[in-house]
Amino acid sequence: MTSPITVTRTTFALDCPDAVALAEFYAALLGWEVSFDPDDDHWVEVQPPLGTPGSHFLAFQQVENYRAPEWPEGSVPQQAHLDFYVPDLESAASAAVAFGARRHEVQPSQSGSFIVFADPAGHLFCLCKESNLDA
Incomplete structure (x- = not known):
């Protein structure tokens, strides 16, 4: 029997036309924080404030022709x-x-x-x- 995988974090990613803008919307809505690499704003994450229980994150991936x-x-x-x-x-x-x-x-x-x-x-x-x- 195979053991289940060990998950340290869960991220739900959504395609969108503007990753930064959509991340900012969800961060404002949920009171979470935006996190991204300034050199790659095509993948932006939103996470609960540090110390919040759970390991669920949202991510936004900018795609052409969304x-x-x-x-x-x-x-x-x-x-x-x-x-x-x-x-x-x-x-x-x-x-x-x-x-x-x-x-x-x-x-x-x-x-x-x-x-x-x-x-x-x-x-x-x-x-x-x-x-x-x-x-």
Whole structure:
């Protein structure tokens, strides 16, 4: 039997037209920090402040001819999305819009337990009521 790999860090990377700008959006939204090599701004990371538990990072990779996902239907399908669980959904939604997110026109939650947004590059993410963790 093969043993599982040892993971010291998890990074979720998103393609985008401007890696620095999208990293700055997520850093502002989450209160995280931007990190990148000044000689290579085509790969930019966002990480929680030092001392924050966990090892999850976001990364943004600048690509030529980027096309935003078209959801729920379109020629460029959604390949992934991020879910952020928050204690106060409306407050977090207001902050997301203030930082540059766009509330998506399609909102499939009938109970209002989550809100779908598009980031400035068109990637989808959801803000979810914290109580949904056990749902």
